[in-house]
Amino acid sequence: MTIALGMIARDGIVIAADRQETVGEHKKAQRKIESLWALPVGALLVSGAGDGPYIDTMTERLRLCFGTTQSKDFPAAMTNEFRSVHSTFYSEAVLPFAQYPWNERPDYELLFGCSTDHHFLWYSSKLTLNQVEAGYRAVGVGASAAESLLGKLYVTNLPLKVAVALATYVIYEVKNSVDGCGFETDVMFTQKDRPPARIMQPTIKKMEDAFLKFRLIERDELYQCIGGGVVPYARKAKDWSKLRRDIRKIFDIFYHDFDAPPF
Secondary structure, three states: OOEEEEEEEOOEEEEEEEOEEEEOOEEEEOOOEEEEEEOOOEEEEEEEEEOHHHHHHHHHHHHHHHHHOOOOOHHHHHHHHHHHHHHHHHHHHOHHHOOOOHHHOOOEEEEEEEEOOOOEEEEEEEOEEEEOOOOEEEEEOOHHHHHHHHHHHOOOOOOHHHHHHHHHHHHHHHHOOOOOOOOOEEEEEEEOOEEEEEOOHHHHHHHHHHHHHHHHHHHHHHHHHHOOOOOOOOOOHHHHHHHHHHHHHHHHHHHHHHHOOOO
16 A cells, blocks of 8 residues: 655656555555666656555666667657556556456556656556656555645646645645555655755655644634634734744745755
């Protein structure tokens, strides 16, 4: 069980996932985002949900074809290569079990994206492989909850740094509401002409602490909008304003560090 999501931003691609992996009755922490930096092609990020060995095998095949594909029409060639790899493996490893009961059939879903000198390409798979032109996708047991939130919150042409914060928020909310999703959150992103990068755990922890405080403000904002004289908490307006500033400061620091030129 898992939750993994990805989205296209104005200047990159971001993928986020929880770390909880369930094996029988046991839970363990497992990173679920893999990456590749293959010059002169670019960067690749892969995540998924389902049977772990199947995802691992597909990830290696995607990494291989991404690192070796050369064509003047790179987007079309890359899409054809990815579809061929997925179709071949799905036919070999999944379809032979199609007649088994649903809880005994192996299966997997993938999210992956790549950045090159001139393109951001973004894909998802469920039975078939589809190129996503824009927007977001989620896979795993928490996918419905994640896409419901993203349907309300996602804005096209988001700056990459804001998309990172949004992805972290959605994973946080899903972990707190969907059984089978949990532990730490991993977030990775790609940009043109740069290797894949990972958001460090202390930064994610600060964001999640801010999201916990935001829950207090969220209800207050709703009642301010719908009126009726309801005040959810006995509080002073200036205290609520300070809480907003404290939350905003966390993200302003993150955006400042994100925009800093690399060494």
